[in-house]
Amino acid sequence: MSRFLSFLVTSGLAAVTATAVAFAQTKPIPQAPRDLGIGRVATPEEIAGWDIDVRPDGVGLPVGKGTVKAGEALYVERCAACHGEFGESAGRWPILSGGEGTLSGHDPVKSIGSYWPYASTVIDYVRRAMPYGNAQSLTNDELYAVTAYVLSLSDIIKDENFELNEKNFTSLKLPNEPNFFDDDRETSEKAFWKKEPCMTNCVSESAKVVGRARALDVTPEEGKGPKVE
């Protein structure tokens, strides 16, 4: 708190100051001592057990190895029921392969091969969240094997005897990486910032209905929601 604010508070103008601050909602963050003496140091063992993330530059890759061939057996057993035998997806479960060349079309298919920018995302995600319903259950060797097989479904790895490991992992590149760019809405959509939006006779012709939700009839029916006690 600044000296000026302190003065206001102590001189009986606290209520006014407090109201202004409340409406701003963002200030002030309480000034806490840098060291509150709360919490304790995390041990290297504790960190190692939870620190499972992997980055595109390979930081975080666990030590391990696995071939496409070894991964196929694991995949068929633990992944294919949802993702399909060749990553084509069963039902509405996420698709893993295919869809190359569809991104600019009417029905884009966003698979690992067609859309994902980094191979590291695959190994990171499998490591933290797969198999669905039994997360963080794969050994590191199983992890490399399944990842190698999944990447082979998109021809990122072509040789079934290829052994993926923490040393060669970063040599894998996904083709769609160059097609991502950082948020630029504030410049590319600058036209949405307007001084005075139109208020009267904004369009000369009267409005016509050109599409209706009922034509599709996909809305859940009222009264058919989940049961409530």
Added chain:
Amino acid sequence: MVDNPDDPRFASRRAFLRSGLVASGAAALGGSLPARAETVGNPANLPPNVPDWSRFLGEGVGVRAYGKPSQHEANVIRRDVEWLTASRESSVSFTPLHELDGPITPNGLCFERHHGGIAEVNPTDYRLMLHGLVEKPLIFTLDDIKRMPRVNRAYFCECAANSGMEWRGAQLNGCQFTHGMIHSVMYTGVPLKILLEQAGVKPNAKWLLLEGGDAAAMTRSLPLQKALEDTLVAYRMNGEMLRPENGYPVRMVVPGWEANMWVKWIRRIEVGDQPWHHREETSKYTDLLEGGKARRFTYVMDAKSVITNPSPQAPLNHKRGFTVLAGLAWSGRGKVQRVDVSLDGGRNWQAARLDGPVWDKALTRFYYEFDWDGRELLLQSRAMDETGYVQPTKAELRQVRGVNSIYHNNGIQTWHVRSSGEVENVEVS
């Protein structure tokens, strides 16, 4: 009242009086009676009779140790759209916006989005790990977090995919489904800045990884700047502890930014020097544009609004007469400055009335009152925020983004109100 017979409100006034006369037979009182005849209710409970609840004792205190809504409000629930996802554990349920008013969402009705189901975390076994590019890696218990200096802030939390099913045209018939992936509650929590100061962030730090303790170990990369600005590590919503489905006991609050960043059941924060490019910021939550390029790190939720009443699930049952349009507006860039309403599909606009607190990056309630003469309406609302951003039409949005984005659809919504009072989600020319 108006005297000009060409003014639509004049015709409305006459109809109003006429129906009042029919319903009551008392000409002198006609003007103050409802336009609609009272056709519902059990006569035994209506005047001059005395209902049971006025005669017999009800349940005493403590019977409802944790209060629930009236049994007559059983229809006011979160709903999901079954065909949308493969399983309910990785799915979404929607806030019933059309059943609510004011700027705050009740805890039990806040929309849900889980990637691996609800983690049922025992608060005694809750730990938050903070490590990476810090001087001192730390572990906090829930009691530790609750001992720290705390703040109270109301913020909206909107899924980037809210209205995502509407990119190609009107699809779902109800604002619960078109706009219900949003809620706005009062959080109590610790500024993340204070936690980071405890560990001592190293000078080369630029990004944080936020990781959930759920079965998806949901992760997002957060720029350090946002972490220091207004991000909270929150444990209460509307005064009580977070609900399990909203991240009990501790979640991230990242004001104005897409809800996927608001990692629930937060278990680990790692400080690093570059983004991690994890699944939820590459495969998902990137905006595919026309031509096949994709925009990433589109964190901010652009200004948006929707009329919640009337809407397809909440028709105008009174048919004509005095009518209140109610709606919600919000912006990830700051405060809502103004909301305009159109009754004719965007040809002419009138300023709506903002009511209640206008908080930074929170839901803001607006109303527009008018006499409805029973004619068909094409209702729209248009939000403008304090940066001057004006909510675009759906056509304007498709013009610059195409229809493949899924995320960040903040286009102006149109409701078609028929003379019967029935309402439908439509698109207009």
